[in-house]
Structure formats: C-alpha cells, structure tokens
Amino acid sequence: MKTVNIGLIGLGTVGGGVVGILQDHQEDFQRHYALDLRLARVADRNTARFTQLGLDPAICTDDAFALISDPDVDVVIELIGGTGVAKDVVAAALEAGKRVVTANKALMASSGHTLLKAAEDRGVELRFEASVGGGIPIIEPLKHALTANKITRVLGIVNGTTNYMLTHMSERGLSYDDALAEAQAKGYAEADPSADVDGADAAAKIAILASIAFHSTVTIDQVHTEGIRNLSATDVAYAATMGYTVKLLAIAQLTDEGIDIRVHPTMIPAGHQLSSVKGVYNAIYVTGDAVGDTMFFGEGAGAGAAASAVVGDVIEAARALADNNTTLGCTCTDDLPIRPITELETCYYLRMIVDDKSGVLAKMTEVFAAHDVSLDSIMQQGVAHDGTAEIIYVTHRAREEAIRRVLAELEGLDVVTEIAALIRVEAL
Amino acid sequence: MKTVNIGLIGLGTVGGGVVGILQDHQEDFQRHYALDLRLARVADRNTARFTQLGLDPAICTDDAFALISDPDVDVVIELIGGTGVAKDVVAAALEAGKRVVTANKALMASSGHTLLKAAEDRGVELRFEASVGGGIPIIEPLKHALTANKITRVLGIVNGTTNYMLTHMSERGLSYDDALAEAQAKGYAEADPSADVDGADAAAKIAILASIAFHSTVTIDQVHTEGIRNLSATDVAYAATMGYTVKLLAIAQLTDEGIDIRVHPTMIPAGHQLSSVKGVYNAIYVTGDAVGDTMFFGEGAGAGAAASAVVGDVIEAARALADNNTTLGCTCTDDLPIRPITELETCYYLRMIVDDKSGVLAKMTEVFAAHDVSLDSIMQQGVAHDGTAEIIYVTHRAREEAIRRVLAELEGLDVVTEIAALIRVEAL
Numbered sequence: 021m022k023t024v025n026i027g028l029i030g031l032g033t034v035g036g037g038v039v040g041i042l043q044d045h046q047e048d049f050q051r052h053y054a055l056d057l058r059l060a061r062v063a064d065r066n067t068a069r070f071t072q073l074g075l076d077p078a079i080c081t082d083d084a085f086a087l088i089s090d091p092d093v094d095v096v097i098e099l100i101g102g103t104g105v106a107k108d109v110v111a112a113a114l115e116a117g118k119r120v121v122t123a124n125k126a127l128m129a130s131s132g133h134t135l136l137k138a139a140e141d142r143g144v145e146l147r148f149e150a151s152v153g154g155g156i157p158i159i160e161p162l163k164h165a166l167t168a169n170k171i172t173r174v175l176g177i178v179n180g181t182t183n184y185m186l187t188h189m190s191e192r193g194l195s196y197d198d199a200l201a202e203a204q205a206k207g208y209a210e211a212d213p214s215a216d217v218d219g220a221d222a223a224a225k226i227a228i229l230a231s232i233a234f235h236s237t238v239t240i241d242q243v244h245t246e247g248i249r250n251l252s253a254t255d256v257a258y259a260a261t262m263g264y265t266v267k268l269l270a271i272a273q274l275t276d277e278g279i280d281i282r283v284h285p286t287m288i289p290a291g292h293q294l295s296s297v298k299g300v301y302n303a304i305y306v307t308g309d310a311v312g313d314t315m316f317f318g319e320g321a322g323a324g325a326a327a328s329a330v331v332g333d334v335i336e337a338a339r340a341l342a343d344n345n346t347t348l349g350c351t352c353t354d355d356l357p358i359r360p361i362t363e364l365e366t367c368y369y370l371r372m373i374v375d376d377k378s379g380v381l382a383k384m385t386e387v388f389a390a391h392d393v394s395l396d397s398i399m400q401q402g403v404a405h406d407g408t409a410e411i412i413y414v415t416h417r418a419r420e421e422a423i424r425r426v427l428a429e430l431e432g433l434d435v436v437t438e439i440a441a442l443i444r445v446e447a448l
Numbered sequence: 449m450k451t452v453n454i455g456l457i458g459l460g461t462v463g464g465g466v467v468g469i470l471q472d473h474q475e476d477f478q479r480h481y482a483l484d485l486r487l488a489r490v491a492d493r494n495t496a497r498f499t500q501l502g503l504d505p506a507i508c509t510d511d512a513f514a515l516i517s518d519p520d521v522d523v524v525i526e527l528i529g530g531t532g533v534a535k536d537v538v539a540a541a542l543e544a545g546k547r548v549v550t551a552n553k554a555l556m557a558s559s560g561h562t563l564l565k566a567a568e569d570r571g572v573e574l575r576f577e578a579s580v581g582g583g584i585p586i587i588e589p590l591k592h593a594l595t596a597n598k599i600t601r602v603l604g605i606v607n608g609t610t611n612y613m614l615t616h617m618s619e620r621g622l623s624y625d626d627a628l629a630e631a632q633a634k635g636y637a638e639a640d641p642s643a644d645v646d647g648a649d650a651a652a653k654i655a656i657l658a659s660i661a662f663h664s665t666v667t668i669d670q671v672h673t674e675g676i677r678n679l680s681a682t683d684v685a686y687a688a689t690m691g692y693t694v695k696l697l698a699i700a701q702l703t704d705e706g707i708d709i710r711v712h713p714t715m716i717p718a719g720h721q722l723s724s725v726k727g728v729y730n731a732i733y734v735t736g737d738a739v740g741d742t743m744f745f746g747e748g749a750g751a752g753a754a755a756s757a758v759v760g761d762v763i764e765a766a767r768a769l770a771d772n773n774t775t776l777g778c779t780c781t782d783d784l785p786i787r788p789i790t791e792l793e794t795c796y797y798l799r800m801i802v803d804d805k806s807g808v809l810a811k812m813t814e815v816f817a818a819h820d821v822s823l824d825s826i827m828q829q830g831v832a833h834d835g836t837a838e839i840i841y842v843t844h845r846a847r848e849e850a851i852r853r854v855l856a857e858l859e860g861l862d863v864v865t866e867i868a869a870l871i872r873v874e875a876l
Contacts, residue, residue, distance in 0.1 A: 041596050041738055048598065052663050052779045149593055155739035157585070157593030164592075165577055165585030168469050168759030170476065235480050293745065296724050310469055310756035311583035314746035317721065318739060328738035331596030339776070346771035351480045 021050060022342035025060035026334060027087045027118075029109060030099030031069040034123055034150070035062075037327030038097060039073050045331075055338050063087040088113045095337050097330060098122040103130055114138045114146060119337040119347075123150035123326055129224035129240040132231065136350040145340060145347035147333035152225040153178060153302045155325030156318035157332075162232045162306070163348060169308025171233040175271040175448075178225040180300035180320040181209045181216035182248050182268040186285075187298045189256045190265060196251055208300055208321075218247035219268065219283040226270035229304070230281055234274055236356040238281060243270075244361040246284040255371060255441045258412060259287050262397075264369075265295040266443065278357035280364060287369055287445040294448070305448075364420040367396065367445035369412065372430065373438040376409040380435045384411070387433070391426045393418040408437055414445060449478060450770035453488035454762060455515045455546075457537060458527030459497040462551055462578070463490075465755030466525060467501055473759075483766045491515040516541045523765050525758060526550040531558055542566045542574060547765040547775075551578035551754055557652035557668040560659065564778040573768060573775035575761035580653040581606060581730045583753030584746035585760075590660045590734070591776060597736025599661040603699040603876075606653040608728035608748040609637045609644035610676050610696040614713075615726045617684045618693060624679060636728055636749075646675035647696065647711040654698035657732070658709055662702055664784040666709060671698075672789040674712040683799060683869045686840060687715050690825075692797075693723040694871065706785035708792060715797055715873040722876070733876075792848040795824065795873035797840065800858065801866040804837040808863045812839070815857045821846040836865055842873060 026042070028035060042059050049055050062075055063084045070080040081087055088096060088109065096113040100106040103126050110127065113120045114135065122128065127135070128148050139146040149159045153176075162171070177183050184206075185199035194202070200217065203209035215221045223243040230238040248268055259266045264287035273280040288294055293315055297303040302320025307313050319325040340347050374380050381400070388395055394416045401410035415423070423442075430436050454470070456463060470487050477483050490503055491512045498508040509515055516524060516537065524541040528534040531554050538555065541548045542563065550556065555563070556576050567574040577587045581604075590599070605611050612634075613627035622630070628645065631637035643649045651671040658666040676696055687694045692715035701708040716722055721743055725731040730748025735741050747753040768775050802808050809828070816823055822844045829838035843851070851870070858864050 037738070044737075045596065045598065049595075051781050053595070155736075156742055157589040160593045161585040161589060164764060165588045165760045166583075166756065167477075167481070167763045168473065168756045170473065293724060296721060308583075308756060310465070310752040310759070312747045312750070312753055314584055314744070316742070316744060318742035322740070324738040325740055328596045328736060329593065331738070332593045335595045336592060343774035345768075345773040348767070353479050 021054050021056055022338070023056040023058060024338040024341055025058050025092050025094045026097060027061040027063070027090065027093035027095070028059060028097045028099070029063045029084045029087060030101070031062060031064040031066070031073060032099060033323040034326040034330065035099045036073060037323035038099070038330050039075070041327050041331045049335065053335060053339065055335065055342060057334065057338060060092055061087045061090055084109050085112060088116055088118065093118060094341055095119045095121060095334055097334065098124060101126070103127050107131055110135055110146070111138060114142055114144060117142055117144055119144050119341060121147045121330055121333040121337060123148070123330055125151040125221065125224040125228060129227040132228065133237040133350070133352060140349040145337055147337060148228070149333050150326045150329035152228050153304055153316065154318065154320040154322060155328040156302060156304065156316050156320070158229070158304050158316050159232060161316065162229070166306065166308055166311060169310045171274070171306060171308050173273045173307040174226070174229045174233045174304065175269055176302065176304035177267055177294060177297050178270050178302055178304065178320065179216055179222045179268060180302055181213065183297065183302070184208050184300045186248065186256070186266055186268060189253055190260065193253055193257065195253050196248065217249050219245040222268060222270040222283040226272050226281060226283060230272035230279060231352055233272065233306070234279055234354065234356060235351050236279065236354040237352045238279060238358070242281065242358045244282040248285050251285050252441065255443060258371070260290070262414070263290050264288060264445065265290050267294060269446065275359055277363060278359040280359045282361060282364070285443055287443050288448055292448050362421040362424065365417050367417055367447070368415045368423050369441070369443040369445050370439065371410060371412050371441040372436055373408050373440055374411055375435045375437065376403045376407055377435060381411070383433060383435065384430060387426055387429050388413070391422045393422050393426055449482050449484055450766070451484040451486060452766040452769055453486050453520050453522045454525065455489040455491070455518065455521035455523070456487060456525045456527070457491045457512045457515060458529070459490060459492040459494070459501060460527060461751040462754040462758065463527045464501060465751035466527070466758050467503070469755050469759045477763065481763060481767065483763065483770060485762065485766060488520055489515045489518055512537050513540060516544055516546065521546060522769055523547045523549060523762055525762065526552060529554070531555050535559055538563055538574070539566060542570055542572060545570055545572055547573050547769060549575045549758055549761040549765060551576070551758055553579040553649070553652040553656060557655040560656065561665040561778070561780060568777040573765055575765060576656070577761050578754045578757035580656050581732055581744065582746065582748040582750060583756035584730060584732065584744050584748070586657065586732050586744050587660060589744065590657070594734065594736055594739060597738045599702070599734060599736050601701045601735040602654070602657045602661045602732065603697055604732035605695055605722060605725050605730055606698045606732065606748065607644055607650045607696060608730055609641065611725065611730070612636050612728045614676065614684070614694055614696060617681055618688065621681055621685065623681050624676065645677050647673040650696060650698040650711045654700050654709060654711060658700035658707060659780055661700065661734070662707055662782065662784060663779050664707065664782040665780045666707060666786070670709065670786045672710040676713050679713050680869065683871060686799070687797070690842070691718050692716060692873065693718050695722060697874065703787055705791060706787040708787045710789060710792070713871055715871050716876055720876050790849040790852065793845050795845055795875070796843045796851050797869070797871040797873050798867070799838060799840050799869040800864055801836050801868055802839055803863045803865065804831045804835055805863060809839070811861065811863065812858060815854055819850045819854045821850050821854055
C-alpha cells in the first residue's frame with residue numbers, strides 16, 4: 021500500500037466533488053489499486069468553504085503557495101480556473117517537483133505547451149483530462165489507445181451550455197434570449213454567459229484536443245471562433261425543414277495546408293450521431309486512419325463528471341508515483357501551420373432579405389456564378405408586408421474567400437436589404 | 449530512440465492490418481514517441497501469407513514457439529484466435545518474459561484471470577484492448593480514466609454482425625434468414641454464424657468488460673446468453689410501433705445481490721442513444737457514480753479498427769519497456785457472486801397465439817395477477833383465418849422467476865396455441 025498525499029487548491033463545485041469522491045472511495049482505491057489517497061492539504065481564499073465541507077481545520081489554508089511548498093504533498097490539484105494566479109500556482113507546483121492535475125482549459129489552451137515542457141524538465145506529470153468534455157475520457161484515449169492512428173479530424177459538441185440552448189431552440193422553437201434565460205435559470209449558464217455563447221470555452225477545448233491529436237501546439241488565439249449570439253430561431257427552424265440540426269461545433273482537421281481549426285454554429289445532417297446529442301451532453305468525434313470514426317459521449321459539465329476526470333488523473337499520477345514510473349511527456353513534436361479561415365472549403369447556408377422585385381433572383385445568382393460558387397438549393401419564402409422576401413441559398417463546397425466576396429458584392433446590390441445569416445454546413 | 453522488436457503471430461485480416469500500420473507509421477512513431485517499432489518476426493502456419501504481404505522471408509516462420517523463444521522479440525502479438533493453441537502461445541510468451549498483446553476475446557473471457565496473474569508474476573503486461581469493440585477505446589478508459597468511479601453498469605452493442613442484421617430487420621422489414629444471408633454476402637457474417645447470432649461473441653466481450661468494471665473475475669460461462677436466431681420480423685415490427693428498437697444487448701450491472709450479466713435481444717426506447725447505433729457499429733454505455741452516463745462508439749470490427757487497438761497496445765507496451773516502467777497488474781480484487789437470471793427484475797414483452805374465444809383475455813390476465821406480475825399494456829391483433837389471434841403483453845418490472853411461472857401456466861391453458869416471443873424490455 022502506497023500512501024499518496026494530495027493537495028487540493030480551489031473548493032468550488034468541482035473541488036467539492038473531488039473531496040466527496042476521495043472520502044467515499046478511499047477504501048475502494050486501497051483495495052483495487054493499493055493506493056491510500058489522502059487529502060493532506062486544501063487551500064481556498066474563501067475559508068468559509070472549509071467548514072461547509074466539514075474539513076479538518078488542521079489541513080486548511082488560504083495560501084495556495086503554502087500548500088505547494090509543503091514537502092508532504094505529492095500531487096497538487098489546481099481548480100482555481102482562469103489564466104492568472106492559476107498559472108503561477110501550476111508553474112510553482114511543477115517547479116517544486118509535484119505531480120499536477122488541473123481542469124483548467126483556459127490555462128492549458130494558452131500556456132499548455134510551456135507548462136508541459138516545465139513538467140517534462142522536472143520529470144513530473146501535468147494531467148488535464150477534466151479540461152475537455154467533463155468526465156468523458158478523451159485526452160487519455162488520444163494519448164494512449166488511439167496512438168496507432170494518424171488522427172485526421174477531431175470535432176464535437178464540447179460546450180454543454182450552448183448545446184442546451186440549441187436543443188431547446190430546435191425542439192421548442194425558443195428564441196436565443198429565451199433559451200439563454202432558461203439555461204441561466206437552471207444553472208447551466210452563468211450570469212455573464214460570454215465564455216460559453218461567444219465560443220471561447222469551446223475554442224479552448226478544441227485547441228487542447230488538436231494539440232494532442234495532431235502532435236502540434238495549437239493555442240486558443242489560433243482558433244477561428246464564432247458563437248451563437250447572433251443565431252436566430254428562424255434559421256434553426258429552416259435548418260430542420262432542410263434535414264439539418266444546428267450545433268455549435270468545434271472542428272479541427274488535418275489538411276495538406278495545415279490545421280483547419282474553428283468553432284461556429286454548424287448545420288449537420290439530422291441523422292448524424294452528433295445530432296442526437298442533446299441538452300448539456302457533450303460528444304467528441306475522432307477520425308483516425310486505422311480506427312475510422314469513433315465517438316466519446318457523456319456529461320460535459322457538472323461537479324460529479326469533472327471530479328471523476330480529476331480524481332482519475334490523480335489515481336494515474338499516484339500509480340506512477342507508487343511504481344516510480346516515468347510519465348508520458350509532451351508529444352507535440354510537429355510544428356504545423358494553421359490554415360486561415362479564408363481558405364476553408366465547405367458548404368454554406370445563406371439567408372437574405374431582398375426586395376421582392378422581378379429579376380432579383382437572377383441578379384443574385386449571377387453574383388454566385390461570377391465567383392465560381394455553385395448552388396445546391398435555393399428557397400424563396402413568402403413576401404412580407406413591407407414588400408421584402410426571404411431567400412435561402414445553400415451552396416456546394418466553396419472556399420470561404422469566395423463566399424466573402426459574394427457576400428460583399430450582394431451587400432452592394434440595392435435589392436438586398438440584409439444578409440441575415442451565414443451558417444456553415446458540414447456533411448460529416 | 450528505443451528500438452522495440454515485435455513478434456506477430458497470425459497473419460489473418462487483423463494481422464495484415466497490423467503489418468500495414470507498422471509499415472506506414474514507423475517514422476511517425478519514431479518522431480512522436482521516440483520508439484522504433486520493428487516487425488522482427490512473424491509466424492503463421494499458412495506460409496503463403498508471407499509472400500502475399502511482401503514480408504522478408506528471413507523474419508518468417510511457421511512455428512509460433514520459435515518466435516516466442518527468440519530472445520530478440522520484446523513484444524508478442526497473438527492473433528491466432530480461439531482457446532486452443534492461442535492459450536499455449538500466450539502462456540509461453542508470458543513465461544518467456546515477453547509483453548503480450550492479444551485481440552482474443554474467447555481466450556480472455558475464459559482464461560483471462562489466469563493469464564493476467566501469470567503476467568503479473570513475471571512482471572510483464574498482457575494487453576487486450578482489441579478483444580472488445582474493435583478499435584473503440586474501452587478497456588483502457590475503464591482501467592484508467594474512469595477509475596475514480598464505482599462503475600454500476602456496462603452495457604452495449606458489442607457484436608457488429610447481429611447489429612447489422614437487426615438494423616436491416618428493423619429498417620427494411622427483412623426476415624432473420626434474409627438478414628443473415630445479406631450479412632454473409634457482405635462478409636459481415638461467417639459461413640457458420642453461430643458465434644455471432646447465438647450470442648457467444650457478445651457474451652465473451654461483456655464478461656471481459658464486467659471483470660474490469662467491477663474488479664471481479666467473470667467468465668463467459670457465467671453469462672446468461674440468448675442470441676437472435678429465434679427473433680422474428682414480426683416482433684421487430686411490433687417493437688417499432690410501440691416506440692422501441694430491438695438490439696442484441698450485452699448487459700452487466702452491479703446489484704446488491706451480485707453481478708447481473710446477460711446477453712439477449714432487448715427492446716430499448718427508440719429515442720435512446722443506443723437505438724441510433726446502426727449497421728456494424730458498436731457502442732458501449734458505461735455508468736459510474738461520479739461520471740454519470742458515458743458512451744463509447746465506433747467500428748466494432750474490420751481489419752483497420754482491430755489493428756488500431758492492437759498497435760495502440762503495442763505502443764503502450766513499448767513505452768513501458770522503453771521507460772522501464774512497472775505495468776498495471778490485475779485489479780480483480782473483489783469476488784462478487786453472479787446473480788442467477790431467475791432473479792432478474794425487468795420488463796417483458798410477450799407475444800402469444802391464442803384461440804379467439806370470448807373470455808380468453810380474462811383467463812390469461814388472471815394468470816399474470818396470480819403471480820403478481822402487473823401489466824403495462826395489452827394489445828390484441830386481428831383474428832387469422834384459422835381462428836387464432838395474437839395477443840401482446842408488456843409487463844411492468846417483474847422477476848424473471850415469476851414470468852417463467854406465468855409462461856408455464858399459460859402454456860397449460862388450452863386456449864393458448866403458442867408462446868411466440870419473449871423479449872426483455874429495458875428502460876435504460
């Protein structure tokens with residue numbers, strides 16, 4: 021039996037979940053893995069949480085760095101979040117030779133490479149399974165079980181908040197505002213929902229996944245990111261009539277010109293496995309040259325799910341410590357370029373408000389043709405009181421660059437009142 | 449760079465896939481993992497395969513044991529299959545101190561415990577990711593990423609052949625015989641389809657998964673197994689009208705009375721994630737106390753998928769060898785009883801052919817009541833030319849034991865011509 025002392029920094033929702041698992045399953049871990057995982061120190065600035073969780077005052081501190089410098093602590097769990105003090109804490113813990121486990125996607129998506137290098141230099145491990153997909157095992161399968169493959173694509177629904185909103189916009193016709201209000205009332209969205217609805221959360225996660233899958237460092241600022249704030253119920257409804265579901269997809273693809281990486285609302289075929297991922301669930305689709313398509317599905321958030329991943333990482337770190345094993349270093353051995361979004365080639369759904377005059381359609385279609393963008397379908401909706409009509413185009417595969425030129429030119433036409441929506445369509 | 453010499457025994461479809469990956473990705477593995485994986489020896493009784501695969505005659509032998517005793521071979525891959533010579537080969541390789549990778553579900557589901565113990569005693573590793581779910585990472589997540597959980601249930605579609613047949617029985621109304629003929633024509637079913645259609649393949653896989661998930665050895669002979677041979681298109685069609693899909697599920701649940709483990713055709717809600725798993729795809733649903741529900745989906749068979757898992761295991765074994773790491777031993781530390789099928793409590797779909805006389809329904813309903821089996825729904829279908837009618841019952845949750853007594857009594861009634869179907873219904 022090996023005793024491993026854990027220092028836990030950050031007692032929020034996930035931290036509370038971690039405390040619960042360590043308490044409830046201590047005997048199981050002893051019996052199954054010959055590991056005695058002890059919560060040796062906890063740190064939080066909000067000291068009221070110590071008593072709320074019934075923790076022994078002797079192990080509690082409001083100073084994260086005191087915890088890190090405690091020679092008894094073997095594994096440090098960082099659950100502060102963000103890229104400020106959390107970064108200093110992780111760096112200091114690694115420097116002190118501790119194994120570190122974090123759930124911090126923003127940190128890993130911005131400074132992951134530097135921190136992983138620091139861990140490798142010190143011969144310790146930095147684990148971050150909880151940073152993507154809550155409790156869904158996805159980092160570990162990419163780093164281990166799927167290594168025989170050249171991974172060519174990773175994509176998925178990695179933000180539960182927006183998936184909850186999109187599910188209810190789609191199934192109940194809710195507007196964006198109503199869906200957001202409902203998500204906030206249920207505790208799925210924060211008071212300031214920006215990180216979720218504007219796509220930064222998903223962008224961080226796909227940057228992390230791409231880095232591992234393609235063995236090349238990708239940071240959050242390299243991800244072309246569009247959220248769902250401007251998505252209207254109208255387009256969600258049109259998508260359904262055309263056999264599509266709208267999802268906020270995070271997509272990373274390996275192309276001959278580099279890594280194509282982006283987050284945006286996406287129309288996918290209603291029959292695709294990802295279409296049936298509803299509510300706050302997450303699912304990540306991984307395509308490899310040998311394995312074909314695989315999918316990993318589960319709760320993307322919540323205290324239990326995230327704590328499951330955190331404690332799973334702690335057990336791995338503890339096993340390595342018990343066996344004196346060398347741990348897996350960074351495998352970002354390649355240095356691939358990021359393909360600019362303008363070079364993207366996909367299909368596009370465009371909704372425009374136009375004056376209902378004869379010859380409008382012909383005039384617009386000419387613009388598409390002039391830029392070599394061919395059309396898959398055109399749908400004209402009834403005329404409104406103000407004499408405008410709605411026209412929906414779905415293009416065949418086209419370059420984003422060409423689409424942007426088409427839109428600029430269409431906007432210049434006096435018959436075009438508004439370009440109301442552009443949504444990318446992926447056949448998957 | 450660490451050179452690791454691989455000995456591959458068995459050059460069938462999966463073996464050919466393994467050769468392909470090792471050849472195509474040798475440089476990738478060198479760059480990403482600092483591992484030079486060399487195919488040092490291959491063995492097959494069918495020596496024609498050596499030239500078919502373009503292998504250097506100098507590394508080929510028809511004697512598996514010669515390969516094993518070669519001191520240069522570090523990792524042995526066993527792809528012979530079955531429980532005969534494969535068992536001797538794996539045992540001998542472990543005894544010789546080799547790391548062993550196998551895709552052999554029948555072997556692992558019958559002698560896994562003994563072989564894992566032998567590996568542990570010798571301080572080497574026996575890996576078997578490919579034995580369940582083809583290329584889907586499932587063994588490794590259960591052994592690593594999900595260890596923080598008490599796993600309470602593992603269930604899924606783990607046989608691609610029968611799922612292909614059921615998909616087409618459901619979507620196109622094919623009979624069992626036609627679905628089988630089509631699966632055989634497409635190469636998804638063997639000339640002798642018994643192992644697939646009678647459930648033994650699925651039983652082996654769920655025995656392996658249950659052993660890992662519940663930390664308790666379960667062997668294939670402990671799995672209550674019913675295949676799809678007697679499943680009629682009639683019941684598949686009725687299931688659809690009632691909002692269910694019929695799948696061959698492999699189910700393992702932890703109960704207070706022990707492990708409930710079984711393979712049988714099962715009606716599941718049409719809206720459930722598993723319902724949309726079609727064709728030869730596999731999906732495994734894992735429920736843990738912290739993580740909630742997770743699902744792992746992908747191609748359950750095929751050379752590429754299985755080879756992906758095999759080579760993934762080889763890379764893990766090679767990493768451990770390169771780093772001189774201790775490998776994970778058997779964690780079957782518990783010794784849980786298997787709950788007899790008669791103690792199962794679930795819902796049941798029953799279809800009966802009866803004489804269309806007045807009072808029949810009342811007489812039959814009395815039998816259910818006498819054994820405390822309450823009914824969720826009753827559906828009577830039109831009368832046939834011969835004066836018989838079809839009655840379908842779906843029960844509330846009931847004990848299998850009680851259902852069996854009900855059936856025995858119903859069979860004794862002279863108005864009951866035939867008990868045409870019993871299918872268990874799981875709400876999931």
